[in-house]
Amino acid sequence: MSLVRVVHTTAFTYGSPVTASYNEARMRPVDDGRQTVRSARVTVSPHTWTDSYRDYWGTAVTIFEVLKPHEHLEIVADSTVEVSAAAPDGADAPGWEELGSAPVLDAYPAFLAPTSTTAVPDDVAALALDVASGLAPGEAAEAICRAVRDRLDYVPGVTTVHSPASDAWRSGQGVCQDMAHLGIGALRSVGIPARYVSGYLHPQADAEVGVTVVGESHAWLEWWVGRWVAYDPTNRRFAGDDHVVVGRGRQYGDVPPLKGVYAGPGASDLEVTVEMTRLA
Incomplete structure (x- = not known):
């Protein structure tokens, strides 16, 4: 078993101001028999409202929109998760x-x-x-x-x-x-x-x-x-x-990590980083 912190950062830089952006992020780890989420948050800059729901497949989705002109958009998902190793097949597996x-x-x-x-x-x-x-x-x-x-x-x-x-x-x-x-x-x-x-x-x-x-x-x-x-x-x-x-x-x-639409220039620079730290 390990305790891991994951910081997933996605940043868009646009050539000219984007007037509106509508997005959904799937970046929060699941809670199940093998994983326990100790903490998780998704932050967006420029600051805006966020809401969340679980989709049909059980994935946590964070939705947000930015309705003021912006040339840079950054989404940071910061999670701490306790993870156990998967067990091998059991003897009672079906034929x-x-x-x-x-x-x-x-x-x-x-x-x-x-x-x-x-x-x-x-x-x-x-x-x-x-x-x-x-x-x-x-x-x-x-x-x-x-x-x-x-x-x-x-x-x-x-x-x-x-x-x-x-x-x-x-x-x-x-x-x-x-x-x-x-x-x-x-x-x-x-x-x-x-x-x-x-x-x-x-x-x-x-x-x-x-x-x-x-x-x-x-x-x-x-x-x-x-x-x-x-x-x-x-x-x-x-x-x-x-x-x-x-x-x-x-x-x-x-299960895409991020998808959405925006109004503005047709091209943007994308930078994605994932940082992981073992805490125990």
């Missing part, structure tokens, strides 16, 4: 027949159907089916994610967050959201419910308490085999206490 039963299909339709960014080519589905042969669902899920990951090189800038998984597959290159989307699509193709996870990854497992380091916005996935199991395909391992969950959904489009 393939149970995964294909009506109760499971009725409970998880959103995490079994392909989406615009998780639909995989036929050869990925064939690979997943071949890898899963003879394995229990939990073992198969890890093997499928590893098999897909082994065919991709981690190369930033080749894709965008909205690129279809097939783009990364064809090029053999991508980043964490591509590997998550591909893994999710491959798992769904063999009947294992899977969902996208957005959050932060502490980059230094041996970082000293109190030392602030440059962290990372990160994406991984969870599959359901009687319970949700968190796995990081990019790093080929189960999620640990260095993974901080912010949101879950079908794909990246359900």
